[in-house]
Amino acid sequence: MFKKILIANRGEIACRVIRTARRMGIATVAVYSDADARAPHVKMADEAVRLGPPPASESYLKAELIIDACKATGAEAVHPGYGFLSERESFAKALAKEKIAFIGPPPKAIAAMGDKIESKKLAQAAGVNVVPGYLGDIATTDEAVKIAGDIGYPVMMKASAGGGGKGMRLAWNEQDVREGFEATKREGLASFGDDRVFIEKFIEAPRHIEIQVLGDQHGNVLYLNERECSIQRRNQKVVEEAPSPFVSPEMRKAMGEQAVALAKAVGYYSAGTVELIVNGADPSGKSFYFLEMNTRLQVEHPVTEEITGLDLVEQMIRVAGEKLAFGQDDIGINGWAVENRVYAEDPYRSFLPSTGRLIRYWTPPPVRTDELVIRVDDGVADGGEISMFYDPMIAKLVTWAPTREAAIEAQIAALDQFVIDGISDNVDFLSALMQHPRFREGNLATDFIADEYPDGFDGAPADAQFIEDLTAIAGMVAVISDERAATIDGQLGPPVHPPCERIVRIDGESHKVRIKPYKGGTLAVTDDGDLVDIVGRWIPGQRLLVATVDGRHRIVQVRRAGRDWELQTRGRTHRVQVLSPHVADLARHMIDKPAPDLSRLLLAPMPGLLTKLDVSVGDKVEPGQPIAVMEAMKMENILRAPKAATVKATPAKAGDSLAVDQVIVEFE
Incomplete structure (x- = not known):
């Protein structure tokens, strides 16, 4: 067994490997760029070595710096995590040398x-x-157009060395190929150092199912069941679960045996994943096709760990020198596990990436019992920064329960307890996915998000009972807050007792609510209806309110938003006004300030690098015409003309680092 290993990675996966190594009694060495100097993985490791500046090409992707760090610290082995150098043949060879x-x-x-x-x-x-x-290998755009036409649309263009959703473009017609082929080549070159692109038929309404394999250096290869990874956005996984609600035991065996055959054909050992695309419309389960093999640990490996009881990082370390201690018949399926990827992106603004300081970062408390597991794998902390240089994933939330339904319900409750301030996050969207009837049915496909949210995301729907409960909670929060303000020492005059009646405006509707706090809870009547009892006292300034409303369990994040409140729960952030009756009556006469006219401007939708500007002053553009390309979080984004217009000015230039809403092009 190794005495010291170096983790050639950062963030969540580096912390994950360090935890297992520590449990095995192995010392660890972290590496870091200047952007990660104070990151949790640096603090967790026994030693840490600086690599270089923030760009990965100048730090984490420099194999020679990793090797120098190994020599300087005496590390006997390197765990590459995922991404970066994990699938670089030259890196493995250099280490062996x-x-x-x-x-x-x-x-x-x-x-x-x-x-x-x-x-x-x-x-x-x-x-x-x-x-x-x-x-x-396809050399030119014209050649790509011909090949795509011969295969038949739709087709998928893929970087030969790609992975993680990068270097992929779906094309429904010739125009898509002409616009996307060069972008695919650039993404492949920027992320993987290889600009070769191939084209294959796109299977419509597909399911993405993968088989986890594990092998040793003695010729033993096992499959550890499957994972369903069909919930994706822009070819990047969002939700994973194990096992799949679609796969039968016969299908699992057939897929697993093909995955093992492929692994043995290339002399594979360690952990790896064979990804398959499956025709979800074929109930026989026989229509599955090889997509790719990831020769590394997958981001979603925790769901496999939770249903098999195996620590895959430990197994990777052990099979680097030992024989597998179990066989295929020892691999079972215990319960159900679901993983949600918490990303730094704004689902209310077309999932635009978000960067910046994590002003507040709280996670749901971990749980591990015979009936429930709540696990958070992350590599960030309060005060840390989500950088534009790396992947936007903040954390992975994993829940396990004896049934799929219970594991999903655990996700919803745990997501309500994620507190992230300073940047945008996709927690509301993840909760909405968990509640979606089609997801609950297990009717999944890789185009699920595009199909179910064609006009974007504006929060999970809430029924009348839920809105009534939130109205009562909002009234309670406002009355308690006002009572506290009225009892602050040092005020002039006699004590003020605020009235108990409030007008609550939530989701565009107004409700009258009467509130009477008592020790340990609050009594409320909404719209002259029945009396409800809110058990759970809110304290001014408290962020998480856990209460029952007539026995209905509610977890609500409470935030002040100027003069209003924000109540975040179950996949939606509700902007709420709570007013005294006389103030509400006067507020009806207030005129809303009109929004500024931004139709003449093309704005940066996210912070990032402007890599390409295709127009100049005086150019005429048509609606939908590509105007600029921005790179953020290692992904290229094509910005298009919103309407037919003439370019008046181009304040931004290719190579500029842009802030969100910075003007790129002004039209006449």
Whole structure:
């Protein structure tokens, strides 16, 4: 067993590896860029070594710096995590040359599966089903257009070395190919150092299901069941679960055996994942096709751990020198696990990436019992920063329960307890997904989000009972807050006793509520209805309110928003006004301030780098015409003309770092 290992990664996965290594009695070495100098993984490790400036190309992607850090600290092995150098054959070879163990598969397997073109050819030879497509290297856009037409639209353009949703473009027609081919090449080159692109048929309404494999260096390879990863946005996974609600035992066996056959064909050992695209419209379960093999630990590995009882990081460390201590018959399925990825993005603004300081970051308390697991894997903390240089994932929320329904309900309750201030987050959206009837049915596909939210996201729906409960809670919060303000020492005059009646405006509707706090709770009557009892006393300034309203359990985040309140719960942030009756009567006469006219401006939708500007002063543009390209969180975003117009000015230039809402182009 190794005495000291270096983790060639950052953030959540670095912390994850450190925890397992510590439990195994192995010392750890962290590496960091200047942007991560105070990051949790640096503090957690026994030692830490600086690599360089924030850009990954100058720090985490420099293999020679990792090797120097190993030599300086005496680390015997390197765990690469995922991303960065984890699937770089040259890195594994360089470590072997220096007699430093690589906690991962052999270089030849990385090379074979890392090239998506060659991997499909190998999969065919191993008897694995593959998606129809063109597996040669495509040099020009015109060539890509011809090939796509021959295959038949829709098609998917993919960077040969891509992964994690990067370097992928869906094309429904020739225009999509012409606009997206070069962007796919650039993303592949920027993220993976390889600009080769291939094209394959896009299977409509597909499910994305993957098989976890684990092998040792003695020829043993096992499959550890499947994960359902169909809930995606822009080809990037959002929700994962294990097992899949679609997969039958017979299908699981067939998929698992093909995955093992492929792994054995390339001499694979360590943890890896064979990703499959499945025709969800075929109830026989026989229409599944090889997509790619990830020769590393997956982001979503915790759901497999929770249903099998295995620690995959520990197994990776052990099989770097030991034989597997169990066989295929020892792998079972216990309960159900669901993982949600908490991202730094704003679902209310087309999921635009968000960067900045985490002013407040609280997570739901961990739980591990025979009936429930709540697990948060993260690598951030209060006061930390979500940087534009790296992936926008903040944390992974994992819940386990004996049934799928219970695991999903646990997700909703835990998401209500995530407190993130300073940046935007997708917690409301994740909660809405967990409550969506189609998700609860298990009727999933990779286009689920596009189908169910075609006009964007504006919060989870709330029924009349829920709104009534929130109205009572809002009234309670306001009355208690006013009572506290009226009893502050040092005021002139006699004590003031605020009236108990309030007008609550929530989601555009006004409600009258009468409130009577008592020790330990509050009595409330909404719209002259029945008396309800809110058990759970709110304290002014308290962020999380956990209460029951006539026995209905409610977890609500309470925030002051100027003169209003924000109540965040169950997938929606409700902006609420609570007014005294006479103030509400006068407020009806207040004129709303008109919003500024921004129609003549193209604004930066997110902070990021302006990599390309396609127009100049005097150019005429048509609606939907590509105007600029911005890069943020390692993804390219094409900005288009909102209408037909003439360019008046271009305040921003290619190469500029832009703030959100900064003007890029002004139209006449």
